[in-house]
Amino acid sequence: MTSTNRRTVLKTGAAFAGAAAIGFPSIVSGQTDKIKIGHLTPLTGFLGALGAYAQLGLKQAEEEINKAGGVMGRQLDITSEDSVNPATAATKAQRMLEQDGATVLMGEINSASAATIMQVAARNKKLFMQIGARSDALRGKNCNRYTFHVDIPSTVMVNAVGKALVRDNMMKGKKFYTLTADYLFGHDLRGAANAFFAANGGNPIGDELVATDVTDFSPYLLKIRQAKPDIVCSNLAGNQVTNLIKQYAEFGLPFPIVGFNLNTADAWAAGEGNLSGTWPTVWYHTSEVPASKAFVAEFIKRNGKPPENHAWIEYVSLKMMAQAMNETKSTDTEKLIAYFEKETQFDILKARKGYFRAWDHQLIQEAYPFSVRPKGQAKDKWDFLALGAAIPNANEPLEVINPTKAQNACVFA
């Protein structure tokens, strides 16, 4: 090898080192009296935009808690990293528990990654607050007693939108063409959707499985046009939804489009004028609940943009975790599980309080359908969605929109 080449190798190494320095979060070494929490969320890939909001919400909660004196007088010390994919997520979770001394694990949005972290939590007998993944299976056949689920499951999203469709005469006898994200979550959502169609007289006439890295939807749109459905229905996830609605508007297909999953960051990315139809949400920043408005105001002050639903959910999750540790005066896994399993009521910045259901560890809470404002009525580029009335109705128990034991059996081993 010539000397030029050796120099080149060194420079290549430097370039890689530079990339590594920018690419990987620094792990702050905490002192022993801090309470360490390991947090994983996708920061790259088709869910990466949501993970970025998740970190902002978590950080806001962490700083508020620490500024107010911490938990049991100890500061919280959260390490948050990109979960990348299911295999990496599991490896990082194991390392956080084993080497970094994390007392609990939190986070995730990707259902497949959440499934592997759940196994790590169970193996290590540590608590995992699974915040943002929505697959029913995680609370059903894959459930374990070390995991608590905060976000609404697939069935709740289907119920939120489905009930609005039934109300608008867009269900009984209508032909539905569905597009489904080809991974754990999408398949699960399709199952919940088909169950709703069967129970309410909807007629699914076609379904397309779409890989998560698809950016061009034109071949699917042509197939939909040939099938002539009454309604097009999205069971997609992450930025797939954005691509679909943008290209749906581009092709100008005449069938109304609805969806059983949407995160507001993906709706915002589509831009006003592209989105139409009815979609579900777990929370939206235009909520009129005073505590929610205070959170939104503080978030905008910090970040210059309104919080997305993943920012909200991480914020309330860390607050719930801090409350549990304060009340039990402990970070012990068994004590925390017992506290949550008492079905303690938590303020989650919504009109009604939420609680973790004891038999499947699902946070039982309100959900909402939302629809698109008529053109010209949005106050800003984040305001083109109109939040519908909460479901269930105020006079119904919160449980009615959730899967029942018979639908989604969970047995803690």
Added chain:
Amino acid sequence: MFLLEQIVNGLVLGGYYLLIALGLSLIFSVGGVVNLAHGAFYALGAYAAVEITQYLGFGAAVVLSPIAVALLGILFERFILRRFYTADPILSLLVTFGLAMVAEQLIRIIWGASPLSQTMPPSLKGAVFIGDFLFSRYRLMLLGIVAIVLLGIWLLLHKTSFGRVVRAGIQRPDMVAALGIKLQPYMTAIVMLGVGMAALGGALFAPITIVHPAMGAEIITVAFVVVVIGGLGSFWGVIIAALLVGMVRGITIHFVPAAGEASIYILMFLVLLFRPRGLLGERIEKFE
């Protein structure tokens, strides 16, 4: 009939792959460098277009964004790529791969991880029917632009003295040097052209898809597959490959939707099995 519609739609999509793949192929053919950072220029083109649209409108963005990125390409060629033409190919792979990661993180730092929204002018929205075939009006325009760019490149390579030197440089760089012609300025021009086309692809595709930091990594794989299938050093090979890839994907989605993304890799596998140099790949001495 329905299948034919899918095939035609696939051809349109192939045209867009072509914008990215042709530049990649040119840079590889002339410099012997697989530019894994090519996707980063595609992403920069899209981001620049979003920024320019806010001030000067969509039309100006489609023109100015590729020019801005092409100028960046000069720096890229002059200070980075140039050092690797004669080096072990693995070094240029490493450095461009690293650069792609640096670029993605820089985009994340500057514009944030949340995707940006680029909307197309309302006049370009909607469908056009030709017979019973449905086309997106915007994609037809896109196809027209691609055709014009291709024609321009073809004329440049085959009808000008610039093109003659470049083509000679692909085959026998030593002979070109012996004739007293320096290839370096030509290489700068080729890199400008290549990354400019990638940026044009980004600017044109931004309104259809989403503008996000990892978009470059998404496109580079497909572009690379197209180049490999088409064969190195072949203008027409890349064109045929791009159209073929778009078509095969459309047909596969028609019959087996879940295999849509896998189909292009199966195609690459089959082509390499029977034609290791790609469809129209020429025998290039310096790579043998």
